[in-house]
Amino acid sequence: xxxxxxxxxxxxxxxxxxxxxxxxxxxxxxxxxxxxxxxxxxxxxxxxxxxxxxxxxxxxxxxxxxxxxxxxxxxxxxxxxxxxxxxxxxxxxxxxxxxxxxxxxxxxxxxxxxxxxxxxxxxxxxxxxxxxxxxxxxxxxxxxxxxxxxxxxxxxxxxxxxxxxxxxxxxxxxxxxxxxxxxxxxxxxxxxxxxx
Numbered sequence: 001x002x003x004x005x006x007x008x009x010x011x012x013x014x015x016x017x018x019x020x021x022x023x024x025x026x027x028x029x030x031x032x033x034x035x036x037x038x039x040x041x042x043x044x045x046x047x048x049x050x051x052x053x054x055x056x057x058x059x060x061x062x063x064x065x066x067x068x069x070x071x072x073x074x075x076x077x078x079x080x081x082x083x084x085x086x087x088x089x090x091x092x093x094x095x096x097x098x099x100x101x102x103x104x105x106x107x108x109x110x111x112x113x114x115x116x117x118x119x120x121x122x123x124x125x126x127x128x129x130x131x132x133x134x135x136x137x138x139x140x141x142x143x144x145x146x147x148x149x150x151x152x153x154x155x156x157x158x159x160x161x162x163x164x165x166x167x168x169x170x171x172x173x174x175x176x177x178x179x180x181x182x183x184x185x186x187x188x189x190x191x192x193x194x195x196x
Contacts, residue, residue, distance in 0.1 A: 036060040037077075039190045042160050051096070051144045053081045055190075057137040057162055066129045069106040069113060076167040077102045079160065081142045086155035086193055095156075096144040102136065103167050150196045158194070163187030 040056035057077060059065050068075070079100040084092035103116045107125070115124040115136040126132040150156070164187075 037162060037164055037188055039160060039162055039188050042081075042158060042190060042192055044158065044194075045141075046147045047141065047143070049147050051083070051147045051149065053083075053098075053142045053144060053158060053160070054139060055079075055081075055160060056139050059133055059164075062130050062133060065104075065133075066113075069104065069129070072106075072108075074103060074105040074167040075164055077104070077137065077162065077164050079140070079142070079162040081144065082159045083144050084157045084159070086157040092157055095149060098142045098144055100140060100142050105167070152196055155193065155195050158192040159189065160191075161187065161189045 036059075038058045038060055040058065042053050042055035045052050045054055057079070065075075077100075080097065081100070082097040083095045085095060086092055100118060102118065105114050106112070107114050110125075112125045112127055113129050113132050115132055117124065117136055124132055124136050126135075
């Protein structure tokens with residue numbers, strides 16, 4: 001008697017082959033996935049009565065970034081800053097949070113790199129990507145609220161998360177789809193615990 005329900009050898013390998021092809025497509029997406037950024041340690045300052053987080057963002061491989069921009073990529077740096085009251089036995093209490101978004105692209109006509117920064121009417125422009133990154137992202141300031149919300153003797157936790165993604169990527173998906181890699185991803189974070 002002939003078994004009509006047996007799966008042929010090629011059909012058995014279709015699903016694993018499809019999974020391998022999808023994985024290969026993700027890994028072949030290029031250097032954008034491995035774009036690594038670094039944070040300079042944040043600090044807090046009183047700027048005209050506003051509690052302001054100061055930090056810097058650096059790109060570890062500016063040559064790779066330059067190549068991506070020359071190929072037409074439009075990237076966005078997204079930074080989230082939050083301040084919480086630190087508690088030992090319960091969830092931290094939320095005090096303030098803010099986001100910072102800056103876009104980076106290349107003007108094909110002029111050959112200049114263009115960086116848009118929040119609160120600035122005209123974007124920064126320049127042909128030297130390293131100088132532009134230092135000028136635009138070397139020192140960033142994000143206002144969190146009035147300085148007097150801090151109480152003396154209390155413990156606080158400042159958290160900073162930063163990642164770079166395609167400017168058109170949905171915020172929730174950008175980290176997974178655009179930067180998933182076996183190496184370090186494009187996101188980084190920093191936490192500072194302090195007593196005021």
